[in-house]
């Protein structure tokens with residue numbers, strides 16, 4: 529029996545058995561290189577094509593617009609680098625204060641290179657202001673870079689409107705859709721997105737596989753030169769993992785977001801139970817417009833880290849923001865941007881996934897309630 533209660537699905541998800549089984553033959557007997565000319569490799573090549581078709585379908589993109597990468601961090605960096613290369617005379621980029629570290633660090637790099645970066649502010653619910661976005665546009669703005677959904681608070685950002693603004697002003701629009709995919713319908717054409725990033729390990733495929741969508745007509749300079757991926761990313765294809773992310777896309781299409789409704793119901797029930805069972809709780813983020821699986825919640829007088837470590841003793845796993853930040857216990861840049869006072873209490877992030885059950889949630893809330901009371905008594 530598996531006693532662990534895993535509630536950190538925004539950090540990573542468990543690989544789905546169906547996905548794993550689709551991958552396994554390509555780690556065993558079907559090990560051919562898709563570039564080889566003999567028929568033994570033909571099936572492998574066809575499988576990569578099938579995966580590309582499924583990912584393209586999920587995004588309403590063309591197969592030729594999909595590049596498989598090693599992770600979404602690579603996709604993000606590659607997209608930003610490319611926007612810069614495509615606009616050698618322009619020096620200004622607009623992003624937000626609440627992006628993932630892979631975007632923030634790339635922006636820092638370009639700041640050091642002399643580029644001007646406008647970081648759109650966030651209100652106390654983590655929302656951005658489209659008027660501020662419009663007012664920030666300059667003659668030499670080369671890129672608008674806004675995530676679809678926030679990994680810490682779950683907020684959904686107004687991507688349709690941002691796409692419209694970017695297109696009207698003939699500025700490239702890059703969207704990090706890592707947390708949104710599988711939970712929110714994505715249509716790169718409707719949303720007027722020029723480049724977009726995805727990651728396999730947030731949708732029940734393994735870690736170490738990503739996707740970069742590049743709209744047809746945008747010239748693309750690879751980060752790694754080579755003939756693979758239609759000359760846009762060198763390196764022998766990571767065939768089993770590409771098949772894995774393709775299968776994940778196929779499963780999302782088949783499910784047609786039905787399981788998302790269940791996930792949202794479970795999350796909402798959990799929040800009611802927390803609210804009713806524990807005193808002085810604060811829910812953060814845009815509660816009316818957020819991912820169906822994410823809760824960011826603080827308990828008066830308690831730090832997220834202490835809760836995380838005590839819950840771990842009960843084999844319950846939650847997050848405290850970005851997975852990459854958890855170790856260094858730095859205050860979250862997202863919560864800081866929201867102006868939240870973290871001196872007395874700080875939140876935990878609970879992110880549900882498709883394997884969580886009502887029984888698990890009940891056990892979790894009961895344990896959380898006991899832990900909060902115990903920690904508060906000790907203060």
Ligand code: PLP
Pocket residue numbers: 538539598599600601602628630675677678679704706707726727728729736737738851
């Ligand atoms: N963008 C967001 C919003 C994320 O949450 C993550 C991972 O946590 C990434 C990008 C990076 O994804 P990867 O681990 O595939 O590099």
